[in-house]
Amino acid sequence: MESIYSGISDVVNLWAVCRGGTRALGPGNRYVLWTQGCLHRCPGCVSPESRPFVPRLILSVDEIARDIISREDIDGVTVSGGEAFLQSEALTALFSAVKRERPDLSNIIFSGYTIEELTGEDDKALLSLTDVLIDGPFVESLRTSDGLRGSSNQRVIFLTPRLLPHKEELLSGEQLRETIPLGNGTITIGIPEKKAQSDHFPHNTKRV
Numbered sequence: 001m002e003s004i005y006s007g008i009s010d011v012v013n014l015w016a017v018c019r020g021g022t023r024a025l026g027p028g029n030r031y032v033l034w035t036q037g038c039l040h041r042c043p044g045c046v047s048p049e050s051r052p053f054v055p056r057l058i059l060s061v062d063e064i065a066r067d068i069i070s071r072e073d074i075d076g077v078t079v080s081g082g083e084a085f086l087q088s089e090a091l092t093a094l095f096s097a098v099k100r101e102r103p104d105l106s107n108i109i110f111s112g113y114t115i116e117e118l119t120g121e122d123d124k125a126l127l128s129l130t131d132v133l134i135d136g137p138f139v140e141s142l143r144t145s146d147g148l149r150g151s152s153n154q155r156v157i158f159l160t161p162r163l164l165p166h167k168e169e170l171l172s173g174e175q176l177r178e179t180i181p182l183g184n185g186t187i188t189i190g191i192p193e194k195k196a197q198s199d200h201f202p203h204n205t206k207r208v
């Protein structure tokens with residue numbers, strides 16, 4: 001997807017990062033990145049803070065890659081948002097760097113785009129390094145409590161067989177939520193139960 005981030009592959013602009021890992025956004029203990037900036041306008045968006053295109057947490061791809069690679073207690077990486085595919089070049093560079101050193105880690109991405117819309121070369125490059133894509137916008141009237149989907153229009157697409165053993169969990173498993181410290185406060189990670197309330201769910205309803 002063309003965006004203000006096009007051509008940038010050495011840094012990412014994030015809403016937040018969960019370095020210690022969580023079990024609320026996919027199988028095992030997962031490092032999570034929430035990207036900053038989204039062009040979708042999903043009514044009932046539970047992560048409105050991640051939508052504006054403002055500099056938030058700008059980190060170098062090298063630094064994040066080194067951090068992920070060094071964490072022996074994680075099983076994979078989940079990217080939520082915001083919209084991940086607006087920063088596909090940087091995320092491709094990140095996934096490539098991590099894969100070289102930690103091929104054991106799986107990758108999950110939430111996107112407000114459907115896979116049919118992700119046709120650019122940068123989109124395809126990122127998809128080629130992704131094990132599971134959860135696609136499509138969040139539709140509040142279709143809210144579901146099934147697995148990692150926020151609404152039933154979203155699809156859990158297995159791009160590789162790696163996470164197929166977790167298919168049931170991803171499609172229809174119990175939705176977990178975990179509150180962790182962030183900055184001076186806390187955030188609750190996981191698929192929101194309903195509309196955002198006082199806690200912040202970094203996306204994923206389509207995502208945290």
Ligand code: SF4
Pocket residue numbers: 038039040041042044045046047048050051081082083111112137138203204205206207
């Ligand atoms: S729900 Fe996700 S895709 Fe939709 S507007 Fe909010 S951040 Fe963007």
